[in-house]
Amino acid sequence: xxxxxxxxxxxxxxxxxxxxxxxxxxxxxxxxxxxxxxxxxxxxxxxxxxxxxxxxxxxxxxxxxxxxxxxxxxxxxxxxxxxxxxxxxxxxxxxxxxxxxxxxxxxxxxxxxxxxxxxxxxxxxxxxxxxxxxxxxxxxxxxxxxxxxxxxxxxxxxxxxxxxxxxxxxxxxxxxxxxxxxxxxxxxxxxxxxxxxxxxxxxxxxxxxxxxxxxxxxxxxxxxxxxxxxxxxxxxxxxxxxxxxxxxxxxxxxxxxxxxxxxxxxxxxxxxxxxxxxxxxxxxxxxxxxxxxxxxxxxxxxxxxxxxxxxxx
Amino acid sequence: xxxxxxxxxxxxxxxxxxxxxxxxxxxxxxxxxxxxxxxxxxxxxxxxxxxxxxxxxxxxxxxxxxxxxxxxxxxxxxxxxxxxxxxxxxxxxxxxxxxxxxxxxxxxxxxxxxxxxxxxxxxxxxxxxxxxxxxxxxxxxxxxxxxxxxxxxxxxxxxxxxxxxxxxxxxxxxxxxxxxxxxxxxxxxxxxxxxxxxxxxxxxxxxxxxxxxxxxxxxxxxxxxxxxxxxxxxxxxxxxxxxxxxxxxxxxxxxxxxxxxxxxxxxxxxxxxxxxxxxxxxxxxxxxxxxxxxxxxxxxxxxxxxxxxxxxxxxxxxxxxxxxxxxxxxxxxxxxxxxxxxxxxxxxxxxxxxxxxxxxxxxxxxxxxxxxxxxxxxxxxxxxxxxxxxxxxxxxxxxxxxxxxxxxxxxxxxxxxxxxxxxxxxxxxxxxxxxxxxxxxxxxxxxxxxxxxxxxxxxxxxxxxxxxxxxxxxxxxxxxxxxxxxxxxxxxxxxxxxxxxxxxxxxxxxxxxxxxxxxxxxx
Numbered sequence: 001x002x003x004x005x006x007x008x009x010x011x012x013x014x015x016x017x018x019x020x021x022x023x024x025x026x027x028x029x030x031x032x033x034x035x036x037x038x039x040x041x042x043x044x045x046x047x048x049x050x051x052x053x054x055x056x057x058x059x060x061x062x063x064x065x066x067x068x069x070x071x072x073x074x075x076x077x078x079x080x081x082x083x084x085x086x087x088x089x090x091x092x093x094x095x096x097x098x099x100x101x102x103x104x105x106x107x108x109x110x111x112x113x114x115x116x117x118x119x120x121x122x123x124x125x126x127x128x129x130x131x132x133x134x135x136x137x138x139x140x141x142x143x144x145x146x147x148x149x150x151x152x153x154x155x156x157x158x159x160x161x162x163x164x165x166x167x168x169x170x171x172x173x174x175x176x177x178x179x180x181x182x183x184x185x186x187x188x189x190x191x192x193x194x195x196x197x198x199x200x201x202x203x204x205x206x207x208x209x210x211x212x213x214x215x216x217x218x219x220x221x222x223x224x225x226x227x228x229x230x231x232x233x234x235x236x237x238x239x240x241x242x243x244x245x246x247x248x249x250x251x252x253x254x255x256x257x258x259x260x261x262x263x264x265x266x267x268x269x270x271x272x273x274x275x276x277x278x279x280x281x282x283x284x285x286x287x288x289x290x291x292x293x294x295x296x297x298x299x300x301x302x303x304x305x306x307x308x309x310x311x312x313x
Numbered sequence: 314x315x316x317x318x319x320x321x322x323x324x325x326x327x328x329x330x331x332x333x334x335x336x337x338x339x340x341x342x343x344x345x346x347x348x349x350x351x352x353x354x355x356x357x358x359x360x361x362x363x364x365x366x367x368x369x370x371x372x373x374x375x376x377x378x379x380x381x382x383x384x385x386x387x388x389x390x391x392x393x394x395x396x397x398x399x400x401x402x403x404x405x406x407x408x409x410x411x412x413x414x415x416x417x418x419x420x421x422x423x424x425x426x427x428x429x430x431x432x433x434x435x436x437x438x439x440x441x442x443x444x445x446x447x448x449x450x451x452x453x454x455x456x457x458x459x460x461x462x463x464x465x466x467x468x469x470x471x472x473x474x475x476x477x478x479x480x481x482x483x484x485x486x487x488x489x490x491x492x493x494x495x496x497x498x499x500x501x502x503x504x505x506x507x508x509x510x511x512x513x514x515x516x517x518x519x520x521x522x523x524x525x526x527x528x529x530x531x532x533x534x535x536x537x538x539x540x541x542x543x544x545x546x547x548x549x550x551x552x553x554x555x556x557x558x559x560x561x562x563x564x565x566x567x568x569x570x571x572x573x574x575x576x577x578x579x580x581x582x583x584x585x586x587x588x589x590x591x592x593x594x595x596x597x598x599x600x601x602x603x604x605x606x607x608x609x610x611x612x613x614x615x616x617x618x619x620x621x622x623x624x625x626x627x628x629x630x631x632x633x634x635x636x637x638x639x640x641x642x643x644x645x646x647x648x649x650x651x652x653x654x655x656x657x658x659x660x661x662x663x664x665x666x667x668x669x670x671x672x673x674x675x676x677x678x679x680x681x682x683x684x685x686x687x688x689x690x691x692x693x694x695x696x697x698x699x700x701x702x703x704x705x706x707x708x709x710x711x712x713x714x715x716x717x718x719x720x721x722x723x724x725x726x727x728x729x730x731x732x733x734x735x736x737x738x739x740x741x742x743x744x745x746x747x748x749x750x751x752x753x754x755x756x757x758x759x760x761x762x763x764x765x766x767x768x769x770x771x772x773x774x775x776x777x778x779x780x781x782x783x784x785x786x787x788x789x790x791x792x793x794x795x796x797x798x799x800x801x802x803x804x805x806x807x808x809x810x811x812x813x814x815x816x817x818x819x820x821x822x823x824x825x826x827x828x829x830x831x832x833x834x835x836x
Contacts, residue, residue: 030719031722032718033722054439084357084498094514149545152549157552157553164546167516258542261540261546262515274717274718
C-alpha cells in the first residue's frame with residue numbers, strides 16, 4: 001500500500017510537467033498580448049516594448065518556459081503581471097475560500113444524493129422514483145447562475161434570512177456559516193443530481209445480481225440486503241464520480257463565485273485569463289491539476305475500504 | 314419616448330437627491346459606515362501603478378491631487394491653494410496648503426510633493442505613466458517649503474490634466490513609499506479624508522475617516538468597498554440595505570430600481586466616446602466619400618435608442634458632448650441613406666441586382682466589423698445593429714465578436730477593417746481625446762489618420778494657455794476631423810449609479826469619482 005502511494009506520487013511529476021507545458025503553450029496560442037493589456041489602451045509602442053522587456057516576454061519561448069520551471073522547482077510561481085504580487089501568495093489567499101466551498105458542496109451532495117438514490121431504487125418504477133429522478137434531471141439541467149440568483153432573491157431578499165453574497169468568515173463561525181449556505185446549495189445541486197442518478201442505477205444493477213438473490217432466498221430482511229450487501233458494492237462508481245465532481249467543483253466554481261461575490265480561485269484565474277496574466281493562469285491551473293490528481297489518488301485508496309477484495313501492491 | 318422617460322426619471326432622481334440634500338443638509342448625523350459596491354476588485358494602491366477605475370475610485374478618498382477638477386469643469390484648489398502658469402505655458406508654480414499631514418504623520422510640503430512626482434517619473438519605478446512624465450517635465454524646483462515649480466520641456470497648456478489630475482498624480486507619503494517599497498500596493502498613505510485600514514482581496518477594502526483632515530473630518534465613520542462582479546447581486550444587496558451605493562446599474566434593471574422607494578438613481582454624462590474606427594490602411598476606406606457614406610448610412614439615434622434605452626446620448630463629433638470644448642454645431646451626419654448611396658456612386662460603388670454594392674470590377678464591398686462583447690454596455694448588440702444597417706445599404710459586412718484583449722491587439726497592430734472601441738478619460742480636455750485619437754503620432758490613432766492641418770491645430774492648442782484661443786483652435790479641429798470621418802462617433806455613455814435613500818447630501822461628481830466628505834447616513 002505504502003509503495004503504491006509513493007509510486008503514484010512520483011507519477012505526479014510527469015503529469016504536472018505535462019500540464020505546465022500545455023498551459024504555457026495554450027496561453028501562447030491565444031491572441032492578446034499581456035504587455036499591451038498592462039500598458040493600457042493609449043500606451044505608446046515604446047512603453048509596450050519596455051514592459052515586454054521588463055517581464056521577460058521578449059525572450060524565446062523555450063527560455064521563458066525554462067525560467068517558469070526553474071521558479072516552480074523553488075516553489076516560486078512568479079509574479080502577477082497585473083498586481084505585481086507573488087502568485088503563490090495571491091493563490092494562497094484564495095485557496096481556502098474555494099476549497100472549503102467545494103468540500104462543503106460535495107459533502108452536501110453526498111449526504112443528499114445517496115439517500116435520494118436509494119429511495120428511488122427501492123421504489124423503482126413507482127411515481128416516487130419518477131418524481132425524484134425528474135427533480136434530479138432538473139438539477140442537472142438548470143444553470144447554476146439562475147438557481148443562485150433565484151435562491152438569493154427568495155432567501156436573502158423576500159425572506160431576508162441569509163446574506164445575499166460575500167464570504168464573512170470561515171464556516172465554523174456562525175456569520176461565516178450563514179454566508180456559506182447559499183453558494184454551497186447552488187454549487188451542490190448539479191452534483192447532487194448526478195450522484196443521485198448514478199446511485200439509483202448502480203443499486204438497481206446490483207439488486208439484479210445472483211448474490212442478492214441468494215441473500216434474499218436465505219430469508220434476510222430487505223433492509224439488511226440493501227444496506228449490507230447491495231449498497232457497499234453500489235457505492236464504488238459513486239465514490240469515483242464524487243471524486244471527479246470534487247475536482248470539477250474546485251476548478252469549476254467560477255459561476256457560483258461570481259454570482260455570490262465569493263473570493264475564490266476560479267474567479268481569480270478567469271480574470272487573469274482576460275488580462276493575459278500568464279503567471280497567474282499557469283499557477284492556478286497547476287494547482288487545479290495537482291488537486292485533481294491527489295483527489296484521484298484518494299479515491300483509488302478509498303476503494304480498498306469499500307471493497308475488501310481490492311488490494312494495492 | 315422611452316429615452317425621454319428614463320432621462321426624466323434620472324433628472325428627477327437627481328433633483329430629489331439635491332432637494333433632499335438641501336433640506337436636510339443642516340442636520341447631518343455623524344457615524345455609520347457606508348458600503349459601496351465595486352464591479353471588480355482593486356489592483357494596486359500605489360499611485361504610480363493605479364490604472365483601473367475601481368482602485369482609482371478608492372484612491373480618490375485616500376489621496377488628493379494638487380489641483381482638482383470641479384463639477385463645472387474648471388480647476389479647483391486641493392493640496393495646492395493657488396497656482397501661476399507662465400505665459401508660454403512652460404512653468405507651473407503651485408502654492409501649497411500649509412499644516413497638512415499625511416496619514417502617517419509625515420508633513421506635506423513641497424519636498425514631499427516633489428519626491429512623489431520624481432518617483433513616478435523614475436524609470437526604476439516602472440510606472441505606466443513614467444515615460445509621459447519624463448517627456449513632459451524637465452525639472453521640479455522647490456523655491457520654498459510650500460512652493461513647487463514644474464518646468465516643462467515645451468509649452469503645454471494641458472499639463473494639469475496630463476500630469477497633475479491623473480491617478481499617478483495622487484500625492485503619496487514619501488516616508489511610506491520608502492518604508493513599504495513594493496508593499497506600498499497594500500499600504501496607501503495619503504492626505505485624504507479617509508485613511509486606509511485593510512484590504513482583503515476579492516472581499517473588501519476598509520477605510521476609516523481621517524479625524525485630522527484639513528477640511529474637517531467627514532460625517533461618516535468609514536467606507537467599506539465590496540467587489541461584487543454580478544450586477545444582479547449588487548441589486549439584491551442594495552435592495553436588502555446591506556449596500557449603500559451600487560456602481561454598476563445594468564440597463565435591464567433600471568425599471569426595478571425606479572419602482573423602489575428606498576432607492577435613488579442618478580445618471581450623469583462623463584467624458585467617454587464609443588466609436589467605430591476605420592483602418593485607413595485598407596484601400597476600401599481611403600476614399601473620404603466612402604467613410605462619409607457609411608456615416609450617413611448609420612442611424613445612430615435609432616441604435617442608441619433601441620439598445621441603450623436612454624442611458625447614453627448619441628455622440629456629436631469627435632469630442633465627448635459634455636466636454637467644455639465641444640462644438641455644438643460641429644459637422645455631423647444625420648441619417649440619410651440616399652445621400653450615402655449618392656456618395657458611394659461617386660466613389661464607384663453601386664448596388665447590383667442582388668442589392669450588394671459592387672465596383673466596376675464587380676467586386677463586393679467586403680470587410681469585417683470587430684466588436685468586443687461585454688466590455689461596454691450592449692456593445693455586441695449595438696454592433697449587430699450596425700451590421701444590419703450597413704448590410705441594408707449593400708455593404709458585405711462580417712461581424713466578428715472578439716474578446717477585449719484580442720480586439721486591443723488587433724487595433725494596436727492594425728489588423729482590422731472597422732473596429733468598435735471606447736475612449737474614457739478623467740477630463741474633457743481635448744488633448745486627452747483628440748491628441749490621442751487623431752494626431753498623426755497619437756497613441757490611440759489606430760486607424761492611421763493623418764492630416765497636417767489637424768496636427769498643426771492640435772499642437773497649437775496644447776501650447777497656448779489662453780482659453781478663448783484654445784476654444785477657437787479646437788472648434789476648427791473638430792470640424793476638420795468630423796468632415797473627414799476617420800471614425801464614426803456612436804455615443805457618450807452616462808455614468809449611472811443608484812444609492813439608498815438614507816444616504817443624504819450625496820454629491821455626484823465628474824470623472825466617476827465621488828466626494829464622500831459631506832454626505833451622511835440617516836440612522
